[in-house]
Amino acid sequence: MVSIKDIAKKAGVSISTVSYALNGSPKVTEETRQKILAVAEELKYVPNAAARTLKTRETKVIGLYLTDFGGAFYGDLLQGVKEVLNQKGYDLIVCSGKRSHRFLPERTIDGAIVLDATFSDKELLKYAEMGKKIVVLDRELDHPNINHVFLDNKAGATLAMEYLWENGHRRIYVVTGPKASYDSNQRLKAVRQFAERHELDVKEVEGRFTKESGELAAERIFQEYEEPTAVFCLNDEMAVGLYMYFRKTDLVIGRHIHIIGFDNIELAEYISPRLATIDYSKRKWGALASEQLLKMLSGKSVEHERIYVKLIPGESVGSLSNR
Amino acid sequence: MVSIKDIAKKAGVSISTVSYALNGSPKVTEETRQKILAVAEELKYVPNAAARTLKTRETKVIGLYLTDFGGAFYGDLLQGVKEVLNQKGYDLIVCSGKRSHRFLPERTIDGAIVLDATFSDKELLKYAEMGKKIVVLDRELDHPNINHVFLDNKAGATLAMEYLWENGHRRIYVVTGPKASYDSNQRLKAVRQFAERHELDVKEVEGRFTKESGELAAERIFQEYEEPTAVFCLNDEMAVGLYMYFRKTDLVIGRHIHIIGFDNIELAEYISPRLATIDYSKRKWGALASEQLLKMLSGKSVEHERIYVKLIPGESVGSLSNR
DNA sequence: CGAATCCGTCGAAACGTTTCGAGACACATT
């Protein structure tokens, strides 16, 4: 409501002087700045973001795109992103769904971090081509305006397989994510390599990275059950689905059936038996992604970063020797 | 980059005609509209949100303020909000932290839904006073520009107490949230009323609505333990904290120690034994909140809404008779 | 047939900033 113009009038100076004063330009004398600040305060002036954006072409807001708001998975990641961003004077908004894509071309946000499989490569490339800066977390995309923080999926999947192997497991199933998922494919690739190296026959069941699909997968595995069997779920969410299923049977997890996941979601720690899984710092992942994005926005060059993983043992995987 | 002006030039019409055409005004003939649309398409025109906002004074974006991005608690709520909003042509952005408050006065968003105890009443009232429309979910605030969807905390707390009572429990502890929490206070009030009615002596331990504080509370309770004791945690998060603690002792939950929570978070279902708790539709809560907000924005009157609760039994509470 | 009505189009102002270039003034330099 009250604009820079009102301040100018009341303070008896020009509009431009007010603007300079408010923005801390050295062009204006300390005395007039104080006067202007006082008037602004008195009038309860608040800058109009739209007008400023129209002129400066930037919003100091960056968007984070998620597939859905559900996943407990995201908490730490968002925290990491937010910390970095706020510290550099940027704000974070979290978005989901196709509608919100408009923020990118319409310049509501300066850049985006994407962790949303429903956001197509094609669309992303289109925006990148328009000059928008983007960091993707769930795919690799080759474009000067797009960067990527590499999560070491393969190392993680290999760790998981080794853990099962060392515990004596030889009949192993893997429950994959959707075929289109980059993470799933990377992890699966490592599983296959491991299998080949050890001359194992790893059976593959396709899931959708959800609890429900995990439950379905469990059903299939149960039908073919030949004791003892270990299952590597390519994410924890599906592992929880297996838990749900096997609780209804007389197989006990960690004894008759062995499960390991990937992601170390919160639930993995609280469910019992403790789910063995692959952990990585989601917070750091988010922090690195934002740092990359900010560098891109300020025209600096970015070096490729990588997130390391580690194994979290859990009672969901028992040793075959001490049955 | 390409603006309405470029379209006008290329199509050989005036700027205003382009604007009318693009906005589907009946003032322009179908023929010219098609021509303009074609040119816009060809030029890959995208409207500039800042310019439009500057003129129309609205963004068609509403903000949802959360204390932090952590809580798995929010998923369904956000889903409910988003569905309603999208259907009415609005977008949702999720925000957290003081910095983002600027969106309200700076007109980046048309209105806000607040579920964030760190957002002070005073500040909220200030924005309301400026004319911003707000729906609060975690407090009651009396202002024409602020509304509220009522969650039946008292009924929920009473249900929980009755459940414990009917299962024969008489030595009951309640673990509260922070003193400043509206929800905690409402629930606690009902607990006290129940205690008075049944001439019970309910011991109160103060928590902070987090797992860690639940664990601490458990420690205190354990020291005073006199079998059998039931604990009503004023939210599930803290109940999970109790689980963590008691797993380290030789008390088994649902047998020697009995626990009930409030909120029915996802974890409550997957933890074992299943946590008894109070459930309510978070999705509906979100949906009602957004509907209220949209009504306020269009100047309609809003009627007060209320969310009902129900008891979810769980094995975390056993009957005292069949020990 | 002249006047009234309607319809599609247009020009221009406005929204609230930022920022460039120029103006005004004071002071120092030759």
Add this chain to the structure above:
DNA sequence: AATGTGTCTCGAAACGTTTCGACGGATTCG
């Protein structure tokens, strides 16, 4: 005294829309 050098302030244009009022031409009406 004329010129030069800074310093502070100002006016005006620009960003990309929306929308009001006006305009001219075609149609309808009495």
